[in-house]
Amino acid sequence: xxxxxxxxxxxxxxxxxxxxxxxxxxxxxxxxxxxxxxxxxxxxxxxxxxxxxxxxxxxxxxxxxxxxxxxxxxxxxxxxxxxxxxxxxxxxxxxxxxxxxxxxxxxxxxxxxxxxxxxxxxxxxxxxxxxxxxxxxxxxxxxxxxxxxxxxxxxxxxxxxxxxxxxxxxxxxxxxxxxxxxxxxxxxxxxxxxxxxxxxxxxxxxxxxxxxxxxxxxxxxxxxxxxxxxxxxxxxxxxxxxxxxxxxxxxxxxxxxxxxxxxxxxxxxxxxxxxxxxxxxxxxxxxxxxxxxxxxxxxxxxxxxxxxxxxxxxxxxxxxxxxxxxxxxxxxxxxxxxxxxxxxxxxxxxxxxxxxxx
Amino acid sequence: xxxxxxxxxxxxxxxxxxxxxxxxxxxxxxxxxxxxxxxxxxxxxxxxxxxxxxxxxxxxxxxxxxxxxxxxxxxxxxxxxxxxxxxxxxxxxxxxxxxxxxxxxxxxx
Amino acid sequence: xxxxxxxxxxxxxxxxxxxxxxxxxxxxxxxxxxxxxxxxxxxxxxxxxxxxxxxxxxxxxxxxxxxxxxxxxxxxxxxxxxxxxxxxxxxxxxxxxxxxxxxxxxxxxxxxxxxxxxxxxxxxxxxxxxxxxxxxxx
Numbered sequence: 001x002x003x004x005x006x007x008x009x010x011x012x013x014x015x016x017x018x019x020x021x022x023x024x025x026x027x028x029x030x031x032x033x034x035x036x037x038x039x040x041x042x043x044x045x046x047x048x049x050x051x052x053x054x055x056x057x058x059x060x061x062x063x064x065x066x067x068x069x070x071x072x073x074x075x076x077x078x079x080x081x082x083x084x085x086x087x088x089x090x091x092x093x094x095x096x097x098x099x100x101x102x103x104x105x106x107x108x109x110x111x112x113x114x115x116x117x118x119x120x121x122x123x124x125x126x127x128x129x130x131x132x133x134x135x136x137x138x139x140x141x142x143x144x145x146x147x148x149x150x151x152x153x154x155x156x157x158x159x160x161x162x163x164x165x166x167x168x169x170x171x172x173x174x175x176x177x178x179x180x181x182x183x184x185x186x187x188x189x190x191x192x193x194x195x196x197x198x199x200x201x202x203x204x205x206x207x208x209x210x211x212x213x214x215x216x217x218x219x220x221x222x223x224x225x226x227x228x229x230x231x232x233x234x235x236x237x238x239x240x241x242x243x244x245x246x247x248x249x250x251x252x253x254x255x256x257x258x259x260x261x262x263x264x265x266x267x268x269x270x271x272x273x274x275x276x277x278x279x280x281x282x283x284x285x286x287x288x289x290x291x292x293x294x295x296x297x298x299x300x301x302x303x304x305x306x307x308x309x310x311x312x313x314x315x316x317x318x319x320x321x322x323x324x325x326x327x328x329x330x331x332x333x334x335x336x337x338x339x340x341x342x343x344x345x346x347x348x349x350x351x352x353x354x355x356x357x358x
Numbered sequence: 359x360x361x362x363x364x365x366x367x368x369x370x371x372x373x374x375x376x377x378x379x380x381x382x383x384x385x386x387x388x389x390x391x392x393x394x395x396x397x398x399x400x401x402x403x404x405x406x407x408x409x410x411x412x413x414x415x416x417x418x419x420x421x422x423x424x425x426x427x428x429x430x431x432x433x434x435x436x437x438x439x440x441x442x443x444x445x446x447x448x449x450x451x452x453x454x455x456x457x458x459x460x461x462x463x464x465x466x467x
Numbered sequence: 468x469x470x471x472x473x474x475x476x477x478x479x480x481x482x483x484x485x486x487x488x489x490x491x492x493x494x495x496x497x498x499x500x501x502x503x504x505x506x507x508x509x510x511x512x513x514x515x516x517x518x519x520x521x522x523x524x525x526x527x528x529x530x531x532x533x534x535x536x537x538x539x540x541x542x543x544x545x546x547x548x549x550x551x552x553x554x555x556x557x558x559x560x561x562x563x564x565x566x567x568x569x570x571x572x573x574x575x576x577x578x579x580x581x582x583x584x585x586x587x588x589x590x591x592x593x594x595x596x597x598x599x600x601x602x603x604x605x
């Protein structure tokens with residue numbers, strides 16, 4: 001049978017960010033997919049030689065627009081561990097709250113993009129309408145809609161007062177009921193299920209061996225969530241990782257829908273236990289040492305490997321983002337699929353390519 | 359498992375006011391607390407140059423001898439580092455987006 | 468935070484055997500990281516099991532022999548190895564899928580292959596030097 005090579009990307013309506021896949025196709029069935037990346041490579045890892053380590057928080061936040069807060073938080077955590085800074089507990093709780101809001105907005109964005117990939121435009125608009133309510137809370141408390149700018153080495157820069165907290169919790173009830181309406185459509189509608197059930201199945205062993213992280217791993221039955229490591233305020237909050245066992249695209253969608261409500265619950269728990277006190281600690285001196293920090297981004301586990309040698313600039317800054325770890329799973333899942341399923345499969349691992357190639 | 363599960367939501371929103379703002383016919387209400395345009399108070403500035411040193415993008419320029427202060431609006435990332443470090447509190451971030459920049463020059467005060 | 472960088476320095480010949488033993492014990496590959504040192508590239512392999520991290524470290528001397536690939540054990544390692552080859556110029560032999568330098572499309576080849584020693588970098592030169600700010604006198 002003759003093989004055709006169809007280029008997918010870098011410009012494609014379904015992709016939030018450019019990635020290029022050469023699909024080797026035999027009569028509408030994809031036999032192999034060859035990726036090539038590098039369209040958003042900005043060389044941020046080399047920039048660490050020029051910007052000093054406190055200023056670098058801004059760069060770390062701007063690695064990605066969707067998962068920006070947790071990038072900044074992980075960077076600050078890594079530097080604070082190297083320097084042994086006693087970050088106040090209120091700062092930890094505030095970071096947790098903003099991190100969970102970041103997860104809410106990222107998952108709602110993904111749900112909208114998934115509906116768009118299926119062609120369900122009105123559901124796409126409804127998901128993003130709910131996301132606007134989340135972004136309004138974020139803008140009122142941090143000052144920015146996607147780039148929060150509140151994390152700094154030593155703590156956070158802004159505080160949330162008690163009246164603001166009460167307003168947020170009231171608004172969160174409204175957001176939660178809105179989310180119940182749209183997730184009901186995602187999980188129960190016949191047209192959505194037809195496109196997603198049974199598409200792109202990853203078994204438990206395959207997912208673990210290929211190094212998948214995040215919802216891609218949890219949808220195949222492995223209960224692993226980096227928030228169980230207990231960083232920030234997570235060692236005092238109670239939650240269970242959301243898992244499913246089917247391992248297909250529908251399961252991954254269901255895991256992300258479940259995590260929406262888990263985030264709302266975590267925010268409520270964090271506000272109930274928010275301690276008083278300072279929000280930041282003064283930072284003097286330079287870091288010296290090495291640390292690997294791991295946190296849970298909306299897409300999975302992000303690993304920050306920092307090396308410092310006592311000067312103002314870090315020696316090495318290495319980010320291993322979750323999408324980079326999920327790319328092998330994408331290549332595996334694309335083998336043998338139909339050509340019309342390719343957009344659904346590419347979106348189901350939640351690609352954030354600007355994170356992947358910093 | 360259902361068909362047309364979006365009907366209830368679609369009908370509800372077909373009968374209510376749109377949630378989007380008819381910009382530019384209706385003005386956008388800035389969210390209080392948002393980080394927008396940088397505002398400079400010339401009277402309290404002592405031209406110490408701390409803000410220009412702290413700025414991560416190099417958007418601020420201070421001429422101590424001529425007592426001039428300039429900002430490049432296109433380079434400013436609204437981080438607020440200068441606001442925190444100004445000893446005389448002459449800088450603040452307003453919630454509005456600011457006007458459109460027509461040229462790439464710095465704005466001198 | 469329970470992750471400390473507990474590193475074990477090994478040599479390139481026992482790399483594949485150690486990795487195979489880790490895989491059989493149920494560890495998963497987390498990342499392969501490369502740091503450019505003045506005389507070599509230092510590779511760090513991180514593995515995770517039950518939220519504990521184990522690291523293996525080895526040095527790839529510039530101009531020295533190639534590093535064996537572990538993609539026969541962990542297929543997903545080929546992404547990291549291709550990226551390290553494309554960015555740092557390290558020669559890795561026997562990758563399961565070898566993109567031959569086409570994985571990462573950058574304008575210059577091996578952009579991270581050179582590093583300035585930290586002491587020589589002047590932080591003040593980093594910000595774009597503002598132009599001479601003397602306008603017409605006010």
